[in-house]
Amino acid sequence: MMLIWQGWGIISAFLPVLCALPFLNTGRFGIAAGLLIGAAINAYIGYRLNNTSGKSYTDNDTGQEVVFRKKHSLFWIPMQYISVLWAAVAVIMLIG
Template identity: 55%
Template sequence: MFIIWQGWGVLSIIIPLICMIPFAGLFGGFGLGIGLLVGAAVNAFVGHKLNNQPGKTYIDPATGGEVVFRKKNTLFFVPMQYVSVLWALIAIFALLNVH
């Protein structure tokens, strides 16, 4: 399996997994879902901060047009903060299926 990311997009996998570790085994099975929700929130915050940095603006001398270059932080071509929605949905599904 291949994992495709740009910039710090790989953190979209690492952050939720690390946030699940402290909650594992807590709350009678609810810990992993809660940890994943926390990880999704942290990932959304980090992704928002990384993807909203100011870029470099270049001006074409011939046309006077501006081009802004920004670094992308994506996982499978999806910005980090939007990957958090997927993690939150998985967490909700996990919380609803705890027996």
């Protein structure tokens, strides 16, 4: 499997799983809780990283301002939105 990420987006693939590891002995409800906690942490980190102020430059020809920011994404999806997928996995675990 190939992972494609930008910036710190790679942690979106592993952070919720790492948060669920301590709950492996508690069954699927514990693992789902760990995934939800990891998804919440990932959403917070992603929001903070992707909403920073970037460097702004003014184009001399048009007078428009251009802002350059670093992106933090996994498979071209911003980190905070990957958390929705992890939360959906946790809910499916709870239902199934």
